[in-house]
Amino acid sequence: MSILKEGFPFIIPSFAVGIILLIVSRFTPAAIVCIAIGSVLIIFACFCMFFFRDPHIEITQGEKLILSPCNGTVMELTEEGDEKVIRVFLSIFSVHLQRAPVNGTVVDVTHKDGKFFAAWNPRAQAENEQNIITIHGEDGVYVVRQIAGFLARRCVSWVKAGDILKAGDKIGMIKFSSQVDLHLPKTAVINVKPGDKTRAGITVMATK
Numbered sequence: 210m211s212i213l214k215e216g217f218p219f220i221i222p223s224f225a226v227g228i229i230l231l232i233v234s235r236f237t238p239a240a241i242v243c244i245a246i247g248s249v250l251i252i253f254a255c256f257c258m259f260f261f262r263d264p265h266i267e268i269t270q271g272e273k274l275i276l277s278p279c280n281g282t283v284m285e286l287t288e289e290g291d292e293k294v295i296r297v298f299l300s301i302f303s304v305h306l307q308r309a310p311v312n313g314t315v316v317d318v319t320h321k322d323g324k325f326f327a328a329w330n331p332r333a334q335a336e337n338e339q340n341i342i343t344i345h346g347e348d349g350v351y352v353v354r355q356i357a358g359f360l361a362r363r364c365v366s367w368v369k370a371g372d373i374l375k376a377g378d379k380i381g382m383i384k385f386s387s388q389v390d391l392h393l394p395k396t397a398v399i400n401v402k403p404g405d406k407t408r409a410g411i412t413v414m415a416t417k
Contacts, residue, residue: 216261
């Protein structure tokens with residue numbers, strides 16, 4: 210298992226300052242304060258190592274499969290116009306990188322500034338900060354919508370228009386708890402229900 214590069218700005222300074230404070234605590238009257246703050250920083254660094262983990266996985270293979278773009282818990286299944294939408298909540302304990310649900314070509318990546326409502330707030334998917342990654346597959350258009358949440362403050366996309374993807378390829382991440390919406394053609398047959406746990410690149414969300 211590796212660590213995503215986005216985690217290092219959190220991990221390295223926290224760990225370094227934490228160690229320095231623990232060393233300084235041996236030579237200062239404010240030892241208790243130094244130990245307390247240093248310990249908190251080291252614990253935070255360890256948490257960030259866990260949060261920004263990038264575990265090795267075996268991508269699910271098969272014909273007509275639509276894979277999960279994220280790890281999390283299915284919140285809602287809905288329809289919007291000529292699309293079906295699966296909304297997934299990512300807790301702070303979920304792996305936070307996203308993957309392509311199908312083979313295809315990225316036709317657009319749009320960043321939208323916005324608010325930071327909690328994922329369970331109905332206004333979140335429309336008004337929160339988000340990245341909208343549109344993929345043109347062989348049988349239709351798929352959209353992975355990375356949505357910032359109450360704690361999540363930044364959506365990161367690693368792809369751009371013109372990139373050719375295979376199902377399961379890494380496409381981005383969201384820093385801290387968040388939400389991912391997967392938009393599918395209306396003809397897709399949904400394979401999950403609210404409350405189901407999903408794993409990026411492994412769980413079959415639907416079939417074509």
